[in-house]
Amino acid sequence: MELSDVMRTTAAARAFTAEGLPPGALHRILDDARFAPSGGNQQGWHVIVVRDPALRRRLADLSAATWRRYLAEQAAGYRAFNPVDRAPDHIEVPDDLPAHPLLEAIEAVPEVLVVTVDLRTLAVTDCDLDRFSVVGGASIYPFVHNILLAARNQGLGGVLTTFLAASEPTAAALLHLPDHHAVVALLGIGRPVHQPTRLRRHPVASFATIDHHDGPPLDPPS
Numbered sequence: 001m002e003l004s005d006v007m008r009t010t011a012a013a014r015a016f017t018a019e020g021l022p023p024g025a026l027h028r029i030l031d032d033a034r035f036a037p038s039g040g041n042q043q044g045w046h047v048i049v050v051r052d053p054a055l056r057r058r059l060a061d062l063s064a065a066t067w068r069r070y071l072a073e074q075a076a077g078y079r080a081f082n083p084v085d086r087a088p089d090h091i092e093v094p095d096d097l098p099a100h101p102l103l104e105a106i107e108a109v110p111e112v113l114v115v116t117v118d119l120r121t122l123a124v125t126d127c128d129l130d131r132f133s134v135v136g137g138a139s140i141y142p143f144v145h146n147i148l149l150a151a152r153n154q155g156l157g158g159v160l161t162t163f164l165a166a167s168e169p170t171a172a173a174l175l176h177l178p179d180h181h182a183v184v185a186l187l188g189i190g191r192p193v194h195q196p197t198r199l200r201r202h203p204v205a206s207f208a209t210i211d212h213h214d215g216p217p218l219d220p221p222s
């Protein structure tokens with residue numbers, strides 16, 4: 001596929017056909033994804049390919065608790081898990097919330113990956129600011145997105161979920177993570193049931209401005 005087409009059509013796919021990945025496909029995906037940039041080229045990522053159904057279920061159940069909290073915070077009018085405007089702890093999480101499609105069917109997902117990062121590889125230039133830090137993620141999520149782009153390039157697809165990070169201590173024990181390694185994402189990869197081709201995204205003029213944040217929008221090419 002053309003790079004631009006891959007970038008414009010890599011949707012979040014949460015449901016997959018029963019067909020597995022073609023032989024060698026996962027290795028090829030990771031072999032492309034490893035060319036992601038990282039601060040200082042430290043490449044602090046590790047990928048655990050989770051194939052044990054019981055382990056998948058444990059990870060999905062941990063993730064589902066966060067999914068339910070996410071829905072409950074949203075239902076209460078909050079931007080869920082937002083660090084600036086934190087939802088209060090006392091929000092009640094109802095029992096009858098919808099299941100997350102990836103987590104519900106986790107045993108049947110063709111490949112489940114947990115990406116972790118060695119925190120000792122990160123250079124986090126905003127770590128001393130008096131606000132929530134974002135720079136560390138920039139050394140690992142380009143790699144994660146590369147996995148999704150590489151999957152799309154092979155006619156496959158997947159979704160990045162971050163629910164598991166909220167249960168990191170339990171997940172770390174289940175996955176035998178060494179000290180200083182953090183949970184980055186749990187991904188499902190497969191052949192999507194639906195392959196959307198038109199993603200809903202804001203136009204360039206809504207987020208690119210000249211000279212200042214409130215400057216004039218960047219013009220489209222004439």
Ligand SMILES: Cc1cc2nc3c(=O)[nH]c(=O)nc-3n(C[C@H](O)[C@H](O)[C@H](O)COP(=O)(O)O)c2cc1C
Pocket residue numbers: 010011012013014159160161162163199200
């Ligand atoms: C950092 C990040 C975290 C995400 N976490 C989740 C998640 O926990 N669960 C999930 O179903 N989707 C997750 N997504 C997928 C987003 O929901 C998805 O990219 C977005 O809704 C756009 O969907 P589309 O590409 O299909 O239009 C995450 C995406 C990113 C980039």
